[in-house]
Amino acid sequence: MVSKTGLRFSEALALTPDDFDFSRQNLMVNKTWDYKSNKGGFAPTKNESSKRKVQLDWQTVIQFAQLTKELPNDRPIFVQSKIYNDTVNHYLERLCKKAKIPVISVHGLRHTHASLLLYSGVSIASVARMLGHSNMNTTQQTYLHIIQELENEDNDKVMKHLASLI
Numbered sequence: 001m002v003s004k005t006g007l008r009f010s011e012a013l014a015l016t017p018d019d020f021d022f023s024r025q026n027l028m029v030n031k032t033w034d035y036k037s038n039k040g041g042f043a044p045t046k047n048e049s050s051k052r053k054v055q056l057d058w059q060t061v062i063q064f065a066q067l068t069k070e071l072p073n074d075r076p077i078f079v080q081s082k083i084y085n086d087t088v089n090h091y092l093e094r095l096c097k098k099a100k101i102p103v104i105s106v107h108g109l110r111h112t113h114a115s116l117l118l119y120s121g122v123s124i125a126s127v128a129r130m131l132g133h134s135n136m137n138t139t140q141q142t143y144l145h146i147i148q149e150l151e152n153e154d155n156d157k158v159m160k161h162l163a164s165l166i
Contacts, residue, residue, distance in 0.1 A: 001015070001060075003109040003112060004060050005054045005056070006110050006117075006130055008110065008132070009035070010032035013033035014032050014033040015027070015077050016073060016075055017068035017077065018073045020056075020068065022065050025056045025061050026055055029045065029050065029052050030045065030051050031043065031044065032044065033079060035082075035084065040082065047132070047134040049129075049133060051132075052129065052132050092104065092106065111142075114130075114131055117130070118143055124136060124139050124147065127143075
């Protein structure tokens with residue numbers, strides 16, 4: 001889910017069946033799960049910009065429609081007991097090693113999502129909105145290396161175009 005949507009770990013944990021609009025293929029992010037405290041439970045989003053609607057591809061819609069079919073509408077999908085970010089990251093590490101691919105964390109999946117969007121030509125402003133960043137500068141600073149690489153590619157295109165002019 002994180003790699004497909006760019007959600008933060010706490011946002012993904014807070015997802016309930018009510019958050020999905022399968023007919024419109026979107027997901028409402030409007031809360032987080034307080035996994036750091038002993039009591040757990042729903043908590044507010046990181047900031048007001050974190051409240052957002054996220055588009056879903058049809059494959060994800062089908063998977064979550066099946067997954068949530070029998071679940072209570074207002075209960076978290078992924079939380080049955082106390083959950084730790086480290087535990088999920090260690091499990092993900094084992095899966096990566098078993099698959100013989102580079103190890104990545106849950107937060108790394110969020111970064112990968114954003115990086116792939118930028119590489120495919122999605123604007124910084126759109127990526128910032130999709131990630132729930134309150135400020136586009138956050139996105140620009142975090143992904144500066146990708147932005148610079150894309151600018152270099154654009155410069156190459158400009159120079160080729162100028163060279164082709166008579």
